Each structure stands twice: as C-alpha cells, then as structure tokens.
Amino acid sequence: MAFRSIALRTAALCRRAMATEASGSTFPLTFGSPSNALFNAAPVKQVDIPSTTGHFGILPNHVPTIAILLPGVVSVTTEAGDVQRFFVSSGTATIHADSTVQIMAEEICDVGEIDGAAVRSALEVSRSKLASATSEADKAAAQIEVDVYECMVAVA
Amino acid sequence: MAFPMLRSTAILAPNAARGMATLKDIETRLKSVTNIRKITSSMKMVSAAKFSRAERALKPARVYGTGAASLYEKNEFESGEDKLVLAISSDRGLCGGIHSGLGRTIKAAHAEQPIKKTVIVGDKAKAILLKTLGDTYLATFNNVGKKAASFSDAIAVAEEVLSHNCETVEIVYNDFVNVVTYKALTKAIPSAESIEANDAIYTYDEVDSEVLKCYQEFTLANIVFHSIREQECSEQSARMNAMENATRNAGEMIDKLTLQFNRTRQAVITRELIEIISGANALE
Numbered sequence: 001m002a003f004r005s006i007a008l009r010t011a012a013l014c015r016r017a018m019a020t021e022a023s024g025s026t027f028p029l030t031f032g033s034p035s036n037a038l039f040n041a042a043p044v045k046q047v048d049i050p051s052t053t054g055h056f057g058i059l060p061n062h063v064p065t066i067a068i069l070l071p072g073v074v075s076v077t078t079e080a081g082d083v084q085r086f087f088v089s090s091g092t093a094t095i096h097a098d099s100t101v102q103i104m105a106e107e108i109c110d111v112g113e114i115d116g117a118a119v120r121s122a123l124e125v126s127r128s129k130l131a132s133a134t135s136e137a138d139k140a141a142a143q144i145e146v147d148v149y150e151c152m153v154a155v156a
Numbered sequence: 157m158a159f160p161m162l163r164s165t166a167i168l169a170p171n172a173a174r175g176m177a178t179l180k181d182i183e184t185r186l187k188s189v190t191n192i193r194k195i196t197s198s199m200k201m202v203s204a205a206k207f208s209r210a211e212r213a214l215k216p217a218r219v220y221g222t223g224a225a226s227l228y229e230k231n232e233f234e235s236g237e238d239k240l241v242l243a244i245s246s247d248r249g250l251c252g253g254i255h256s257g258l259g260r261t262i263k264a265a266h267a268e269q270p271i272k273k274t275v276i277v278g279d280k281a282k283a284i285l286l287k288t289l290g291d292t293y294l295a296t297f298n299n300v301g302k303k304a305a306s307f308s309d310a311i312a313v314a315e316e317v318l319s320h321n322c323e324t325v326e327i328v329y330n331d332f333v334n335v336v337t338y339k340a341l342t343k344a345i346p347s348a349e350s351i352e353a354n355d356a357i358y359t360y361d362e363v364d365s366e367v368l369k370c371y372q373e374f375t376l377a378n379i380v381f382h383s384i385r386e387q388e389c390s391e392q393s394a395r396m397n398a399m400e401n402a403t404r405n406a407g408e409m410i411d412k413l414t415l416q417f418n419r420t421r422q423a424v425i426t427r428e429l430i431e432i433i434s435g436a437n438a439l440e
Binding site: 030032033034035036037040052053063064065066067068090091092094095096097098100102103104106 | 213215216217218219220222223224226227230307310359360361362363367368370371374375378381
C-alpha cells in the first residue's frame with residue numbers, strides 16, 4: 001500500500017517537472033508587454049517572429065539565440081492548434097537551452113483590433129512629419145513611426 | 157474603581173482658575189487629534205485605492221520583468237568592479253520604513269564595498285543618502301510618486317544609466333511580498349561588453365555586438381520598469397498600513413482624552429458645589 005502511493009506520487013512529480021520543459025511537441029512561451037502579459041510560460045506549439053535577422057519560426061528545442069524584433073506580426077500556434085496573430089511595435093526575443101522562450105514587446109495589439117482607416121491616416125501624418133523633420137534625432141524618430149505604421153497598414 | 161478616580165482628580169484640580177484652563181487645554185488637544193484622525197483616515201483610503209491599482213498593474217509587469225531578466229538568471233555573467241547603483245524610491249513620505257529601509261541596504265553595501273557612482277530616483281532617497289553618498293550622485297530624478305510610472309519613465313531612467321557606461325548596474329528597490337510585507341532587494345545587470353566577454357553567451361546562436369547592445373539596453377529598461385512597479389506597490393501598501401496605525405492610535409488618544417475631559421469637568425463641578433455648600437454653612 002505504502003509503496004504504491006509513493007510510486008504514484010513520484011510519477012505525478014515527474015509529470016509536473018516535464019510540463020515545465022519542452023514536452024516533445026510544445027515549449028513554454030512567455031510573451032508580454034509592460035501592461036499586458038499575454039502568455040506566461042504557457043505551452044505552445046510554434047511561434048513566428050519578425051526579427052532583424054529575418055522572419056523565423058520557433059519550434060520546441062530550437063537552438064538557443066537572442067533576437068531583436070522589428071515591427072511586424074508575431075503568430076502563436078497554441079497547444080490547442082489555433083493560430084493567434086499579434087502586431088508588435090518592437091522588442092526582444094530570447095530562446096534558452098532548456099527550450100523556454102521569452103518575447104518582450106513594447107506594444108502589442110491583436111491583429112483583429114487594428115483599425116485600418118485610423119492607421120492609414122496616422123501614416124499620412126507621420127509621413128508629413130518625416131518630410132518636415134530637421135534634426136537627425138527627429139528624422140530617426142519620424143522614420144520609426146513611418147515604418148511601424150506601414151507595417152500595420154500591410155497587416156490590417 | 158473609586159480610588160484611581162479620586163487620585164486623578166486630586167492631581168488635575170488644584171484650584172478653580174487652574175482647573176478651567178486645564179479643561180480648555182484638553183479641549184484644544186481633543187480637537188487637534190480629531191482633525192489628525194480625519195486626515196490619516198482619508199490618506200489611508202486614498203492609499204488603499206492607489207494600492208489596488210498598483211497591485212493590478214504589477215501583475216503583467218512582473219511577468220514582463222522576470223521574462224526580460226531570464227537571460228541573466230539562467231547564465232552567470234561575471235562583471236567587473238565598475239558598478240553603478242540605481243536607487244528607486246519616491247518623493248513622498250509617511251510610508252513607514254520604505255525609504256529608510258532602502259537607505260540602510262545601500263549604506264550597508266557601501267560599507268562592504270565603497271560605491272562610486274549612483275543614480276537616484278526620488279527625493280526621499282536623495283535626502284537619506286546625501287551625507288554618505290552625496291558626492292557619488294551622477295543624476296537624480298524627481299516628480300516621482302504622484303502618479304504611476306509609465307514605460308517611457310523607465311526608458312528615461314535606463315537611458316541616463318546607460319549613458320555612464322558602467323560594467324554593472326545594481327538596481328536597489330523594495331520588492332512587494334504581500335500587503336504587510338516588502339523587502340529591499342538588489343538586482344545586478346551586466347553591461348553589453350561584460351556579457352560579450354563571457355563565454356556563457358556563445359551558447360546562444362548568431363549573437364553579434366549590435367544585437368547584444370540593443371538587447372541589453374531594452375532589457376535594462378524592462379527590468380527598471382519592473383523594479384519601479386514593485387517599488388510603487390510596496391510603497392502604497394506601506395503607506396496604507398502606516399495610516400491605518402496612525403488612525404488607530406489617534407482614536408485611542410481621543411478615547412483617553414475624552415475620559416480625561418469628562419473627569420476634569422466633573423471635578424470642577426464638584427469643587428464648585430463644595431465651595432457653595434461650605435460657604436452657605438459658614439453663613440449659618
């Protein structure tokens with residue numbers, strides 16, 4: 001009786017330990033912004049991210065790396081199989097040797113919530129701001145705005 | 157119960173004129189303590205509201221901050237002696253031991269190994285550390301604490317810290333444990349150069365200096381943001397508790413003063429009666 005309960009307990013402990021690492025088909029993803037934690041070590045099947053080194057997908061047991069995100073769409077394939085797409089303005093992505101992935105983005109918004117008309121008008125405003133910018137810093141800031149809005153327009 | 161009452165009236169009522177003055181004194185004290193209780197009670201309610209908002213904002217900030225710090229948690233990056241201490245506090249007091257606890261932690265660290273460079277956020281820490289570490293101040297931030305900090309505030313602080321190019325940044329803040337507890341913590345974050353110099357980073361594929369620099373800068377801003385949110389939450393909970401204690405103490409003082417006032421009033425009346433009666437007796 002005592003042996004069986006000990007065996008059951010160790011089996012449960014093992015299962016719990018494995019759930020926090022990549023269990024073959026999923027890996028834990030932490031994806032959030034300063035105001036909104038979308039995924040907190042949640043098991044997902046795949047994440048595609050737009051990075052400065054190219055658009056790439058992350059599967060379980062991906063080689064560890066760190067990447068800087070460009071404005072674009074992060075698509076998450078959850079354990080259940082549905083794909084969720086989020087627009088991110090910028091950020092970082094880290095993949096560790098134990099297959100945990102952390103994606104920190106400055107601003108995240110669900111692709112479905114992007115208002116196409118509002119983004120297009122904002123793009124016009126930022127384009128005129130870029131044209132009228134004088135100092136290097138202003139020009140760089142305006143260029144970043146234009147890039148982000150152009151990406152949003154492409155996605156909306 | 158009779159004996160203690162008699163004794164106190166004997167001390168408080170020497171003669172009629174002095175007795176009246178004492179009565180007015182007690183009345184003035186009673187009024188001022190009642191005012192104090194009203195103020196501390198309203199401060200407690202304001203803090204409670206701010207605290208619930210801060211706690212809600214802390215939840216995503218915690219996920220964000222621990223995620224951002226994951227690289228430094230999972231790998232050991234030794235860094236050099238060149239340290240910059242970033243102290244996170246606020247401008248406002250009446251929050252128990254929040255600022256003094258932070259000051260104690262930093263002074264203890266300074267006693268162990270002298271701190272050469274500091275960046276201070278908040279006037280309270282600036283005042284507390286002025287005597288021991290005043291000449292190490294590189295920059296101070298004020299207007300902190302009136303409203304919740306945003307990510308752009310964290311970016312401004314991180315940019316200031318990064319402009320000094322130190323090998324390690326140590327962030328000292330109060331970590332929120334629960335409503336009644338907080339703990340002063342120190343987080344060490346190495347610079348991009350220190351990370352590059354460590355072999356541990358090369359387990360990560362395709363990492364070049366550009367990527368590492370951007371990564372470290374953004375991550376520093378994230379961790380600073382998380383620390384500021386923790387500090388805000390700890391401070392509001394500490395202020396709530398301090399004001400609650402103050403209100404309770406003021407209430408006790410009011411009860412004691414009211415009893416004293418009533419006893420004094422009764423003693424004065426008794427004395428007057430005795431005088432009238434003995435005067436009437438003398439006439440007979």
